[in-house]
Amino acid sequence: MKHVVEITLFLDIVVFFCVYAIVTLSLNFEQGYAGLFNLGLYFPVLAGALIVAYLPGRLAMMIFSIDSKLDFVADNAVVLNLLKARLASDPLTSIFLLIVTLVAVVGICSLLGYISAHPALKLSEDYLALFMLSLAESLRVIGMQTDWLAGGVMGITIVNPFWWLGSYAYYGSALLVVGSTVFVWFIYHRLCTSPLGRALKSVRENKLTAECVGKDVSALKKKVLAFSFALLGLGGALHALNTGAVVAEGYSRVDFSFWPWLMMIVGGTGNNLGVLVGTFSLVMMRRVMIYSKHYFTFLPFDVVWLEPILLAVMLGLTLVFKPSGILPEKPPKLDQYMQKVLRKRLYPKEQPSELLAS
Amino acid sequence: MKNWNSSTIGDERRMLPIPVVITVIVSSFLLSILAMGFTLQYITLSVPNLAYATIAFASTYISLTVALMGLSPYISAPFAFILGGLISLLLYRFMAYLRDRGATVVGLMISTLVFDLTIYGATNIYAGYIAYFFKTYTYSFSLSQFDFNFGVVPGILIVSTLASVTLVLIFHALLVKTKFGIAMRAVMENYSLASTQGIDTERVLSVAWFFVGGVAGISGSLYPLWFYMDPWVGTRTFISIFAGCVVGGLRSIYGSLLGGFVIGTSEILITYAFANVFGGWVWAYRAVTPMIIAVLALIMMPDGIAGYLSRARPR
Amino acid sequence: MMASQTQSNGPLDQMSNDETLLHVEHVSKRFGGFYAVQDVTLGVPPNCLVLLMGPNGSGKTTLINCISGVYQPDQGRVVFSSNDITGRLPHEIVRLGLGRSFQIPGPFKMLTVAENLLVCGKGHPGETFSGSVLKRRWLEYEDSLIDKALRVLQVIGLEERRDTLATELSGGQLKLLELGRLLMLDVKMMLLDEPIGGVNPVLAHSILSHIRKIREEFRTSFLMVEHRLDIIMQYVDFVYVLAKGSLMCSGSADDVMKNKELYDIYLA
Numbered sequence: 001m002k003h004v005v006e007i008t009l010f011l012d013i014v015v016f017f018c019v020y021a022i023v024t025l026s027l028n029f030e031q032g033y034a035g036l037f038n039l040g041l042y043f044p045v046l047a048g049a050l051i052v053a054y055l056p057g058r059l060a061m062m063i064f065s066i067d068s069k070l071d072f073v074a075d076n077a078v079v080l081n082l083l084k085a086r087l088a089s090d091p092l093t094s095i096f097l098l099i100v101t102l103v104a105v106v107g108i109c110s111l112l113g114y115i116s117a118h119p120a121l122k123l124s125e126d127y128l129a130l131f132m133l134s135l136a137e138s139l140r141v142i143g144m145q146t147d148w149l150a151g152g153v154m155g156i157t158i159v160n161p162f163w164w165l166g167s168y169a170y171y172g173s174a175l176l177v178v179g180s181t182v183f184v185w186f187i188y189h190r191l192c193t194s195p196l197g198r199a200l201k202s203v204r205e206n207k208l209t210a211e212c213v214g215k216d217v218s219a220l221k222k223k224v225l226a227f228s229f230a231l232l233g234l235g236g237a238l239h240a241l242n243t244g245a246v247v248a249e250g251y252s253r254v255d256f257s258f259w260p261w262l263m264m265i266v267g268g269t270g271n272n273l274g275v276l277v278g279t280f281s282l283v284m285m286r287r288v289m290i291y292s293k294h295y296f297t298f299l300p301f302d303v304v305w306l307e308p309i310l311l312a313v314m315l316g317l318t319l320v321f322k323p324s325g326i327l328p329e330k331p332p333k334l335d336q337y338m339q340k341v342l343r344k345r346l347y348p349k350e351q352p353s354e355l356l357a358s
Numbered sequence: 359m360k361n362w363n364s365s366t367i368g369d370e371r372r373m374l375p376i377p378v379v380i381t382v383i384v385s386s387f388l389l390s391i392l393a394m395g396f397t398l399q400y401i402t403l404s405v406p407n408l409a410y411a412t413i414a415f416a417s418t419y420i421s422l423t424v425a426l427m428g429l430s431p432y433i434s435a436p437f438a439f440i441l442g443g444l445i446s447l448l449l450y451r452f453m454a455y456l457r458d459r460g461a462t463v464v465g466l467m468i469s470t471l472v473f474d475l476t477i478y479g480a481t482n483i484y485a486g487y488i489a490y491f492f493k494t495y496t497y498s499f500s501l502s503q504f505d506f507n508f509g510v511v512p513g514i515l516i517v518s519t520l521a522s523v524t525l526v527l528i529f530h531a532l533l534v535k536t537k538f539g540i541a542m543r544a545v546m547e548n549y550s551l552a553s554t555q556g557i558d559t560e561r562v563l564s565v566a567w568f569f570v571g572g573v574a575g576i577s578g579s580l581y582p583l584w585f586y587m588d589p590w591v592g593t594r595t596f597i598s599i600f601a602g603c604v605v606g607g608l609r610s611i612y613g614s615l616l617g618g619f620v621i622g623t624s625e626i627l628i629t630y631a632f633a634n635v636f637g638g639w640v641w642a643y644r645a646v647t648p649m650i651i652a653v654l655a656l657i658m659m660p661d662g663i664a665g666y667l668s669r670a671r672p673r
Numbered sequence: 674m675m676a677s678q679t680q681s682n683g684p685l686d687q688m689s690n691d692e693t694l695l696h697v698e699h700v701s702k703r704f705g706g707f708y709a710v711q712d713v714t715l716g717v718p719p720n721c722l723v724l725l726m727g728p729n730g731s732g733k734t735t736l737i738n739c740i741s742g743v744y745q746p747d748q749g750r751v752v753f754s755s756n757d758i759t760g761r762l763p764h765e766i767v768r769l770g771l772g773r774s775f776q777i778p779g780p781f782k783m784l785t786v787a788e789n790l791l792v793c794g795k796g797h798p799g800e801t802f803s804g805s806v807l808k809r810r811w812l813e814y815e816d817s818l819i820d821k822a823l824r825v826l827q828v829i830g831l832e833e834r835r836d837t838l839a840t841e842l843s844g845g846q847l848k849l850l851e852l853g854r855l856l857m858l859d860v861k862m863m864l865l866d867e868p869i870g871g872v873n874p875v876l877a878h879s880i881l882s883h884i885r886k887i888r889e890e891f892r893t894s895f896l897m898v899e900h901r902l903d904i905i906m907q908y909v910d911f912v913y914v915l916a917k918g919s920l921m922c923s924g925s926a927d928d929v930m931k932n933k934e935l936y937d938i939y940l941a
Contacts, residue, residue, distance in 0.1 A: 037464055039408075039471075119656050125463050126406050127608060131652075134597045138649040141594075145642035190806045195791070195799030195815060198784070202792045205781040212741065212775075213793045213854055214767040215800075223802055253593070258471065265468070270783075301486025305479045312475035319456060319469055333836040334787040334819070341816040 011174045015242050017283045018181035022235035024260045024279045025188045025272060026228040032270035032329070033197055034224040035204030037125045040132030042256035043116075044109045044229040046139055046248065048236030051105045053150035053246035056097045056159040057083070063093060073147055076156045084163050091164040098161035098176075105237045106230045113229025117222040136253065143248030155247030158240060177238045184231055185272075192272055193340075200224065201270075254308055259286070262311060266318050267325050274327030281326075378630055380515055384584045386622030387522040388577050392595070393602035393618030394526075395570040397611050399446075400603075401546050402563050403453060405466040409474035411596035413445050413571055414578035416481045418587045419488070419496075421579045425504045426492045432517065434579045442575020443568040449473045450567035454560065482589050498588040505583050514583040521580070525573060526615065542566055594645045598625060601648035605655045607664025616663055621648050694719045694862055694894050695740070695771070700749030702732075702739050709735040711918040712749070717862065720892040722885070722908055724899060724926075727915035728939050733898040734776060736915065737864050740896075741773040742766045754861060768795060772860035776867045776898075778847035780839035787835040789850055790822040793857035821857060828883065829853040845872045848880065856887070862894040869901055877901065881908045906930070914938075 023045060030036040057072040061079065064086045072079050087094050116135065120128055144153050162172035191197060203210045203217055211217050236256075240246045259282065267278020289307070296303045318325075392414060399407045417438035421431040452473070453466050461469070489496040506513040533539040544552040545559050553559045581587060598621050606617020625647045633640040659666055695717040702710040710732040717723050725733050738744040740751050742763035751759045753771050763773075781789050797818070798804040799811030826832040829849040834842065842850065848868060855863050868884070869877035885908055887893050899905045906912075912929040914921045916938040922929060929935065 031464070037467075039467075119653070122656060122660055124608075126400075126404070126467060127604075129467060130406055130408075130600050131656075134600050134649055134652070137593060137597055138646045141645045142643065187806065190808075191802070194805035194808070195794065195797050195811060196802065196805035198788055198792050199797075199800045201784060202781045202789075205783055206779045208743070208763075209775070209779040209781065210792075211763045212743075212767060212773055213858060214764050214795055215792075216762070216764045227802065254475070258475065261468065261471075300490040301483045305482040305486070307479070308475040309479035312472045312479070315468055315475075316452075316472040319461070319465055319472070323461070323465060329783065331783065331785050331788060331838065333785070334822075337787070337791065337815070338819055341812050341819065 008170065011170065013283070013287050015174050015177045016287065017280060018177045019235050019239045019242070020260065020263065020279050020283055021181050021276060022184045022231060022238070023256065024263045024267075024275050025184060026232045026235070027260050027264050028269065028272060028275045029188055029192070029228050030224060032264065032275070033192060033200040033204060034221065035125075035200075035207075036120060036221060036224060037129040038132045039129040039257055039261070040134070040136030040253075041232065041260055042251050042253060043132065043136035043139055044112060044232035045236035045239070045256045046136070046143060046251040047109055047112060048105045048233030049240040049246050049251060050143055050150050050248065051108060051233070052101055052237045052240040053156060053158050055104055056101050056161065059097055059100065060087065060093075060159055063097075071148075073151050073156055076151065080157055080159070083159055087159070087161075088163040088166070094161045094164050097159065101161075102234065102237060105233045109233025110226040110230035112233075113225035113227070114222055116229070117218075117225045120221055120225060121218055133253065133257070136257065140248060140251060140253075143251070150246045150248050153249065155245055155249070157245045160244060161241070173242050177242055180234065180238055184234070185276075187231075188272060254311065258308075258311060258315075262315050262318070265315070265323070265325060268327040268329060269325060270329030271325070271327045274325050274329075277326055375630075378626060380512065381584070382623050382626045384514055384518045385626060386619045387518045388581065389595075389598055389602055389622035390615045390618035391522050391525060391577050392574060393599050393606065393614040393621075394529075394611055395574050396599050397603055397606075397609070397614035398546075398570050399567060401609055401611070402566060403450075403457070403466065405453070405463055405470065406600075407449070408467060408470040408596075409445075409449060409477060410470075410574060411592040411599060412474045412477045412481070413442055413449075414574035415581065415587070415592040415595070416445070416477050417441055417575040417578035418582045418591075419481055419484055421501055421582055422485075422496065422499060422587075423488060425501050426488065426494065430506070431501050431504050431579070431583055432513075435576050438575035438579035439572035440575075442578065443572035445473070445477065446571020446574070447564055447568045449571075450564055454563075478589075478592065485589075498586055499582065500584075500586045501582040502584055512584070514580060517583075518580055521576070538562070538565070597645065598622070598648040601652035601655075603662075604652045605659075605662055607662025607666075610662065610664030613662050613664030620663075621651060624651060692718060694721075694754060695896065696750075696752040697736070697740060698750045698752070700736065700739055700746045700751065702735055702744055703747050708918050710739060710746075713915070713918075713920050714749075715913050715920065715923070717894050717896050719861070719894050720888060722888060722895045722897070722910050724897055724905060724909040724912045725915060726899065726902065726912060727921070730917075731915040731938075732918040733915055734866055735918075737773060737866055737896075737898060741771065741864055767858060767860070770859070770861035771864065772855040772858050772862070773864035774848075774851040774855060774866055774868060776870060778844075778851050780842070780847055780850055782840040783838060785836050785838055786831050786842070786850060787822055787826065789839050790825055790853055790857050791818055793854050794818045795858060825853045825856045828856065830879075845876045848872055852880065852883065860893065862896070865895060865897040865899075867898055867900065869899065869904060874904060877904050881905065884908070 023041065027038070027041055030038050057079065060066075060083050061068075061070075061072060064083065066079060066082055070079050116132070119131055123131055143150055146152055150156055160169060160173070162169040165172045199210075199215055200220065202213070203215060203220055207217050236251065263278040263282045264275050265278070266282065267276065268274025289310075293303055296306075392411070396407065396410050399410065417434065420434040420437050420441065424434040425431045449470065453469055456465060456469055485496040488494075502512070502514070508516055533543060541552070541557045541562050544555065544557060545562050549559060581591070585591075599618065602618035602621040603614045604617070605620055606615065607613030625644060629640055629644045629647050655662065693716040697713060697715050700710060700713050701708060713732075713736060725736070727733055735744065739746045742758065742761050742765070745760040749759070750757060753766070753769060756769055758766050758769065758771070781792065784792065794800070794814065797811065798814055804810045823832075826835055829852055831846060831849060831853065834846065839847070839850065848870070852868065865884075869880055872880065881904070884895060888895065897905070897909070906926045909926055911923070912926055913923045914929060914935060921934065921938060922932055924932075
């Protein structure tokens with residue numbers, strides 16, 4: 001029994017790390033590569049969670065012809081019991097629900113990203129950050145006030161697509177998260193180490209020059225936001241699936257925007273590996289903090305308010321002492337590019353040019 | 359005097375709109391002053407101050423403390439001014455330090471975030487402490503019962519309107535008539551040129567930030583005299599301030615003044631109108647209204663009111 | 674100001690309109706009530722070095738911006754290689770073969786010199802979202818791109834600095850990098866805004882002779898804005914003079930320099 005607890009604890013940390021890795025890698029793609037300043041990172045993350053709260057339940061109710069007088073939110077516990085009874089012995093439908101939901105998440109969030117790109121093109125960097133932040137907070141207000149979406153302020157428990165695994169359900173969802181994270185890492189790695197990554201950095205460095213060397217800056221920004229929003233939504237969806245419940249209030253600016261920002265800056269903006277290092281260190285730190293909370297009960301105030309202060313102090317120290325992060329961005333040498341196309345290393349002169357330097 | 363506050367308005371659909379009117383007036387004046395100050399800080403460093411609303415609303419707890427000690431909350435104004443001013447000054451010096459070390463816009467905005475989060479945590483810790491000390495509930499509070507009344511008119515209505523108008527007049531006079539004001543305009547227009555003209559640009563900006571922060575503090579200290587204060591008022595109001603600046607014109611001080619007023623008015627009135635048609639549940643979405651207006655403004659009038667007016671001016 | 678009666682159209686005299694590579698027709702650009710560029714018409718044939726000169730504030734850079742798509746002209750037309758490019762976006766214009774450099778170089782600061790060049794691959798399959806994930810799709814293009822970059826590095830003399838961040842380059846080196854980027858883009862014509870601005874005379878002549886050689890080898894045309902007439906006059910085939918937003922006169926270098934009105938506009 002103790003082993004199960006230890007494994008679950010371990011998986012807990014792993015899942016937490018994976019979800020944040022997806023979020024920070026997406027943030028790095030937006031900011032570290034494309035130079036899109038997004039402080040409202042939790043907008044698509046929350047959207048993904050809301051879709052997971054809303055869609056599978058309603059779909060399952062339709063599939064199993066559950067009494068339509070019952071409301072998924074108002075009669076949450078009753079409906080979930082009914083659905084669990086059906087889905088626990090129906091892996092096919094469970095997986096179907098899962099796939100449909102994830103496809104919906106990716107689709108809707110990438111659309112949101114594409115739409116959000118339009119103000120992104122009009123606004124300067126600084127106001128873009130504010131705009132995204134305000135947009136995200138507005139969605140959070142909507143999520144907290146709209147009962148039929150995700151239970152409003154109280155939140156709801158959601159359909160678990162791994163009920164058919166019985167007592168191994170948690171392992172199932174953990175495996176899904178880890179697998180997705182590996183996939184996300186692979187995709188971002190490929191994109192960023194390809195000429196696209198280089199092109200995005202050129203847009204980040206100097207939009208006008210990039211435009212004048214043939215890069216369609218507007219189209220690139222739209223695509224970057226559509227893509228990263230889709231994956232951010234996926235992160236939110238996976239987080240919700242693993243938590244088993246969705247409470248919109250929990251997807252706050254501190255949790256899903258400012259902590260990821262710190263993780264990226266501490267790790268190294270513009271460097272995917274650095275971002276992972278930053279994410280790992282801070283996730284571990286936060287887990288330790290959560291487990292040691294009970295040592296602080298002697299304080300006359302709620303210990304939860306120390307968290308933003310800690311975050312602020314770390315941000316401040318990083319900005320002052322190590323703004324480029326643990327693993328700073330390192331532009332590749334030409335040799336490395338040549339190795340990628342499987343050419344031999346470059347020595348002083350390779351071949352004479354027709355145009356001799358005068 | 360009945361204890362009206364914004365969160366109870368939606369519950370009564372057939373009531374007189376007088377509390378709504380008072381809410382609109384107080385909210386508009388406070389928001390316009392806040393938006394104006396925000397834009398002023400924005401112009402000086404070309405970086406929006408994310409901590410602005412949090413700094414302003416930190417002073418609500420000074421009013422609370424003063425009221426709990428048995429005094430009139432209005433007495434907190436000078437203390438609020440000093441607190442808001444000092445924090446803003448500190449923030450400015452921190453940002454100037456980073457700027458001189460070559461920080462980017464992103465870095466500078468994150469530095470304002472540092473202050474935002476610190477003050478956010480600190481004010482709520484303080485709230486917890488006075489709850490413990492005074493044995494009272496401070497998570498969500500309103501001080502409207504401590505307000506004086508001028509006949510049937512609540513004091514806050516008079517104070518907020520008078521204070522706002524006076525402030526704008528003083529500000530305008532300062533900017534136009536005094537040496538300091540002219541120096542400040544020079545610095546905002548062209549920092550490097552101003553410094554070569556012998557203006558101590560750092561001192562001018564430090565003083566400007568102190569004053570803006572101080573005024574924001576006073577605005578914050580007045581807030582609970584009509585409204586309910588809770589830990590999330592700062593974030594919600596920040597969105598309204600942002601929307602006010604978008605509507606008014608991002609780099610225009612007087613535009614933001616107007617924009618803040620417009621948002622303060624329309625936020626309540628539009629929500630009230632929708633609530634009357636669709637039901638009281640609409641009030642829960644009040645915070646989303648400024649965002650919708652901001653998005654519409656970006657689409658239809660991207661340069662804001664100020665931009666629109668400057669283009670309409672005859673050549 | 675009326676165009677001088679003694680103007681000749683130089684190389685344009687012998688050419689019909691179809692052969693003109695770049696044709697700027699009655700282009701005007703206003704800022705508020707002020708005309709930065711007013712009713713300017715000029716042409717640049719292929720394989721030609723043309724100078725655009727004039728005192729400060731005469732609208733030269735504004736005109737370049739109008740041609741290259743950075744500004745939208747309020748009136749007039751710009752035709753390049755039989756394509757109407759008026760008001761099109763800069764990236765579309767570059768893809769058609771018209772490139773430009775900037776008066777104040779705008780390099781990609783945190784990219785290396787080599788990367789600054791590599792990023793200028795036109796239509797790189799690896800720069801699309803779909804293409805970039807599959808390495809095989811863009812390896813070949815990248816290979817030839819690297820080849821080209823190596824050659825360009827030699828031409829502009831920055832091979833030793835290929836892995837240096839652009840932010841560490843000197844002013845003269847940045848000018849060379851601007852040129853290098855345009856070479857990578859295989860453009861038929863280059864709009865150069867002060868290609869030798871702020872550069873020592875030796876390097877200036879070096880840059881200009883490179884430009885001449887590029888023209889000889891690739892038949893590229895150039896429209897150059899420059900102030901340093903003492904250095905550049907000997908290299909150009911044709912000159913346009915802009916004053917207060919309008920075309921004042923044009924002709925071969927000798928003809929223009931003999932024009933007395935020229936000195937008036939510079940001294941005014």
